[in-house]
Amino acid sequence: MRRKRWNPEMISPSTSPRVSVIIPHYDDVESLRQCLEALNKLDTPRSEYELVLADNDSPDFNTRFAPIAHLVDKVLTVKQKGAGPARNGGVEVASAPTLAFIDSDCVPHQDWLNKGIDSLHHCDIAGCKVVVTTPEARALSGAEAFELCFAFNNQRYIEEEGFTVTAGIFCKRELFKKVGGFKTGVSEDKEWCHRATQKGYILGYAGLSIIEHPPRKNWDELKIKWRRLNRETYALILTKPNGKLRWFLRTLLLPISAVIHTPKIFNCKSLVKLESKLSATQTLYKIRLWRFYDGLRLIIDDIK
Known part of the structure; x- marks a missing residue:
């Protein structure tokens, strides 16, 4: 009804x-x-x-x-x-x-x-x-x-x-x-x-x-999303053998991953204007570096 x-x-x-x-x-x-x-x-x-x-x-x-x-x-x-x-x-x-x-x-x-x-x-x-x-x-x-x-x-x-x-x-x-x-x-x-x-x-x-x-509209929304995803993914990885070591190694690779993924932005068909590609590139490096520090923080807080 x-x-x-x-x-x-x-x-x-x-x-x-x-x-x-x-x-x-x-x-x-x-x-x-x-x-x-x-x-x-x-x-x-x-x-x-x-x-x-x-x-x-x-x-x-x-x-x-x-x-x-x-x-x-x-x-x-x-x-x-x-x-x-x-x-x-x-x-x-x-x-x-x-x-x-x-x-x-x-x-x-x-x-x-x-x-x-x-x-x-x-x-x-x-x-x-x-x-x-x-x-x-x-x-x-x-x-x-x-x-x-x-x-x-x-x-x-x-x-x-x-x-x-x-x-x-x-x-x-x-x-x-x-x-x-x-x-x-x-x-x-x-x-x-x-x-x-x-x-x-x-x-x-x-x-x-x-x-x-819809996409996240701004940096604050994007950071909120990745703070949640980092926390949830960390909790999931901890259920596996050598979970903390896996997370630590994964976190160390985040800055390098930004370099590896940069070409994807310039080949992305959804982004037409160069201005958008440059803006996406800046955000890629910014969010990967933020995830790097946040990932290390999760381990440090867990050890305390």
Whole structure:
């Protein structure tokens, strides 16, 4: 049942959907609105999928969400912070045999869901293509130019690193139950996918299933992202043999990696203007040096 008015109680659709789309959210209602509007315009019949919104206890959520509440089928509040717990909560109330995850700041293409579900005929877990969207017609910031070149290469993540970003992932509900939910405090996408593939499940790339993701707009946003990723990746590496040594060696290579990756910027088709390429290059060296110092800090703080 599609709701015309929202209230804090979860309402189940009267039909039996074949796909549950899980959307974690925290304090970004405008991006959520764009995501939900696009999800309601998919070329999949609306009766075949339900939209499950798992809010991470956003401030003043009831009031701010009310104008767009009719766009979802189920709403729940997950007080434990983190997109992982929110996704896990969404799965608990989902009713369909197939799950599709999308982040609330992403916009799916019309055939995103159909193409993603079709890919499960060839694999057990599928990760979609993530396209970093170009901002409005204006000069790009260094962070935006950097992310247009480097962020969300999900095909490489899947084929070389054995994981898919959780911004766009498809699997069967029973598989998710057997693998278990997303963990917190670690790189949840890597940890979950590695746990699944260790159980024998096959991970595949759904390159025809596409979502658009905005880039980080400025240095502060980019630094916040990498502070979180550094912390989560460090926690994940510590679970492996010689974890601290692995992290230390990985951290030492970061300044060198900036030199190695510089040609990628000048070959990047998403960056047309020389000004954008130079801005991306400056940000590449800046963020790699920042990650170098932050990586050493994590080890030092852990030893203390």
